[in-house]
Amino acid sequence: MNGKIVGAFILMTALAAGIALYVFQVYAFYEPVEASGNADVQMTLLASNQPEVILYENFEAIDAESSPIRYRACFTTTMSQPLLTETYKPYDKAVPNVAPGWFDCFNADEIGAALSSGEALAFLGTENIHYGIDRVIAVMPDGRGFAWHQINPCGETVFDGDPAPAGCPPQPEG
Template identity: 65%
Template sequence: MGKILATAIVACALIAGAAMYYLQVYAFYDEVAADGRTDVQITSLITGVPEPVLYDGFHAIDASSSPIRYRACFTTSMSHPMLTETFVLYDKAEPLVAPNWFDCFDAKALGAALEEGRALAFLGTENIEYGIDRIVAIDEDGRGWVWHQINRCGAIVFDGQRAPDDCPPPPASTY
């Protein structure tokens, strides 16, 4: 009887583990269809408003289960000098890991390219959702990536603290 019970417990644990892995890595993600206008936008130095960027080969995923699950890849013909003269740079870019099956987004390689200066990070849209910024990074060869990252105000509020005076007020119903 003990062997049967132990086998049942192990089988349930394996099934639950496999289900959690599937749900975490595959189930909640959806492909994002390109609309041709708002897919890749970077905040302008002059206007402070996100503006569309020329791009090709847009491929993106998102999940409604978390505001930081958005990932996208694209290519652009815009050069680093043109981009830095036109758009707001983002100093503390930290690419977040994407699921292995979304192979165009390699957070480790992108992080290395950012550290080495081969890729530059720009502010896509500040507070695309409260406390979350959309970041756009572009490599020297024109490959580009987009992801969502928790900003300073979001990190403080999501940690349960009061928003600093220089941050927008958080939505009342959420935090």
Template identity: 60%
Template structure:
């Protein structure tokens, strides 16, 4: 009887572990349909408004389970030098890991390229969701990636503290104040 209980417990643990893994890595993600016009945007230095840049080969995934699960990849003919003269940089870019099956997005490679200067990060859309910015990183070879990153307002508010000075007030239900 003891062996049956142990086998049942182990089998249950394996099944639950497999289900949790599947739910975290595959279940909630959906492919984002490309519009072909405004999937890749950067915020202009002069107006502070997002503006579409030319791109091709856009592919992205997102999940409604979290505002920071958005990941995307694309190519562009625009040079980082010309873009850096017109669009806002994103100095604290920290790419967030994505699922391994989304092969065009590798957070380690992106982070290394940002550190070494082989890629440059730009603000795409500030507060695409409250406390979350959309960030674009461009490599010198024309590849680009997009992800969502918690900004300085979100870091404070999501911890349950009041919004710092200069941050928009959080929507109802976001923080305990």
């Protein structure tokens, strides 16, 4: 009988730990990002290589301090894909990160498929928004837009413990 009590205790402890881990990963660390109304969505200009605010509406975003790549955002824009392509820097190898299921405006599978088929276009939002992390913007033909943070080649190398490759900005202290 004593073994059943110990086994039940271990099982209940594991179940509680699993539930807590799930809640922390999916809900606890994310917080809504308050829209500023004037600089929430920026893309890097081809001409100056500097980020510029684009026309956008219906902005909603989440972020977490626990990781620089937890940022996700959704918005709409009236700017056409041809105009965006002529004005802003494209982003190669854009891969959207999966958002929590409750942030239902951001579907990484749908965005990824649209990027793969060429239906959606990806642009550099802000390079090195955090060291080694770029903000990527994807825009669908219907004007729906999405933003997320993605590790760039400098970040991939440095985060693996290797020295930064040529052309990367200096690493921040600490």
